[in-house]
Amino acid sequence: MAEKRQYGGLQPGAKWGPFTTRLPGVHVDVSWPVVIQGSIIAVANGGALAPLMMEFFDVPFEVAWTTVSIQAFWVWAHTFLFGEPHVPGWITPALPLIIVFLGGFTPGVEAVHAMMALMITVSAIFLFFAVSGLGDKFNRLVPDTLKAGIILGAAIAAFMDEFERVQELPFTLISAWIVVLLIMYSIPFQKIPSGKIKALLAANALLVGFIVAGITGSITGEIQFDVQWGIFVPQFGEMFTTLSPFGVGLPGWDMIMTAIPLALTIYILVFGDLLVADSLIRDASKNRPDEKIDINYTRSHYSLAIRNIGHLFTGGAFVPMHGPLWTGLQVFVIERYKQGRNIMDSIFTGTTNIFLLAIPLSFLLPVMTLLLPILDVALSLTLLLTGFACAYIAMNMVTTNVGRGIALFIGTLTALEGPEWGLGAGVVLYILMMGIDRKNFNLRNKEDTNKNEESQM
Template identity: 60%
Template sequence: MAKKREYGGIQPGVKWGPFTLRLPGVHVPVTWPEVIQGGLLSLATGGALVPLMMQYFDIPFEVAWSIVAIQLFWVWTQSFLFGDAYAAGWITPALPLILVFLGGFTPGAEAAQAMIAVTLVVVTLFLFFGLTGLGERFNRSIPTTLKAGIIMGAAIAAFQSELNRVQTLPVTLITSWIVVLIIMFSIPFNKLPNTKMKVIISANAILMGFIAASIAGIISGELTFNIEWGIFVPQFGELLAATSPWGVGLPSWSMIVAAIPIAIMVYILVFGDLLVADTLLKDASKSRPDEKIDVNHTRTHYALVIRNLGQLFTGGAMIPLHGPMWTGIQVYILERYKKSKKALDTIYSGPVNWYWLSLPLAFFTPIIGIMIPLLPVALSLTLLLTGFACAYVAMSMVSNNVSRGLVLAVGLLTAVQGPAWGIGAGIILYFILIGREPKQTETEETEEKSA
């Protein structure tokens, strides 16, 4: 039986340092809608990393899947072990930019070292800004137009990556794209009455995309499923040898220096995620005065340090990186939370319950057999949604044609030439074309955070 809290108080847990441990069934109630959906979607989405790590780290499927299984645990720790109310995930907007960066290195040990370099520099930034509390000041010092350009670079790189993939599974991928885009972004669909069926479909947009892709793939002959009974045995020794500092060694100083521009971009994207998360949680709190949501950016920074280092030394380098929030799932959980105390007694029930079922499922070979043919679909949907969302967020951040043109130029340079070119040329172009942006008003800052 989960512990009860006082009205308007913080959900109980076990305090350890700046963190709070909350276990399902002990400190928060078990909520089965989150457990079942979360277990399946977390595993399917996490599997999207498998083709990438096979390609860039030159490792077999079994090793890549072992890395995915380990990253599921470190994603879960953000809520159950460290006490954040965020539905944790990757730094998804950074994924296309990291792929551009890794494309400059030979697949295998060199690319793994490059990813280790990015991880170490990003972790250093998390630790520095966590200790000093200067993250918000740093974020404010970056002109909005340049931040929009970085986000646009992620969008362009994401769409670029799909041009070749769609040629291999045209019917399957295009079907999944259409279904997910209709559910998540279609204006006519959103205008339909909010029936129970529509609510269920809307809350499971990615799952609907997988189902549609499976049907289309089987009919077209693009997908075949090979399901066998058994237990998957993780290849810990092989993954540590191929992708971790224990096996490939630490990166050179030149790699670390090369990783600095993209690490800065990654941190800007992460802080943007935190601002969006705070806006969503603040809005949810208005509907639920019975609970105080504990938000602490310093704690989140420390948690991200531990998660990324934990992943690196127990599960090897991971593309992209561990981040604070899985935006789509955060929105889903908060909508359930706002409905009633009966739906979610505490905000922490959402993220604490969302991930844990994926851990045992990751070692169940029939589930893996279903997932393997759908891995390109999971990766494609991840990049498509990232590109779509990044594109409209970037354009919504600027309000004149000169800024829009600069956003596109910085985005193209970042996606095609790499992060260093994007930042360097972007700064020069910014001062030539715009100069100094006027100071943001409180309203404008709020709008940017909400975007």
């Protein structure tokens, strides 16, 4: 039996420095429903990075899949090793922008060095704000209009990439898109009376999307399954030779400088993820006074820096990079957590159990070969949901017509030309169009809008 906490106290664990390690079965209970669902989805979604690594880094599938097992450990480390209360994942909102960034380099060593440079600069930013504690202040200094433009750029880049991909698997992807969007965002679906079937679908939207894609793809002949038995032998040697600093060396300063604009953009996106994660946890805490959940931005920054640098030296260049939140699974855990202690004893019962079997499952050939034909689907759904979420978040961040126009301009320029153009032109345009005092301008803009509306009545 796992250790029990006092009512209203912190979940027990092994504390070291700012971190607390909690192991399933030792410090938290094992929840098999969470383990089974979470691990299958984690392996399927984690495998989505394989096509990207094959495309940009020019490595065979076996090397790309080897990295899947490495990233599974560093994702899991966020919660079980460092004690973060979030369900972690990639820096998914940045993925479309990273794809645009890598597209400017020759596949192979040059692209690997570019990705390494980005990982190093982003990790350095995490570390700087962890040591200085200035992360929250920096986030407040960035105007909402600029943030909205950056986030909208991620949405536009995601949609552009998927409109190209759909030409390869039209029936498979469109059917998966419709099903997942219907379950996650459809207003008519939300109005359906709550029940076990609806709850099951809502908690496993991605898994349902994979199943629908597999059935549709098989019927139309767009995908074929060839399930094999056995154990996958990871290609660690070739992975270190082709993807790690030990094999291809570290990137030069020129590459580091090239990565800085995108790194700053990514940091803004990550801080947004942290705010979303913490708002979900605070909302859940209203239903669960029995547990105190420690939210600590400094610890989160240290964790993100260690995870990304740790992956760089153990698994090499990693396209999506490690972030603080997997929104879909975080919501899944939160909803179970709200149901009471008899359903989920601690928030960490959910976060530490989700990835418990992800590593061993990734080495089973039946699992790997079953998922292989739908890896493009997994990547497509990841980018589609990222684009959808980024779009409505960005649109809600700006309240003036001028602000919306600037955000769209920044987003389009960022998606088409890269973050250095989006940030640079965006700052200049923001100062010229909005002025330095955002609050006063927004007030004036609202008054002008109201006058215009009155004159048209």
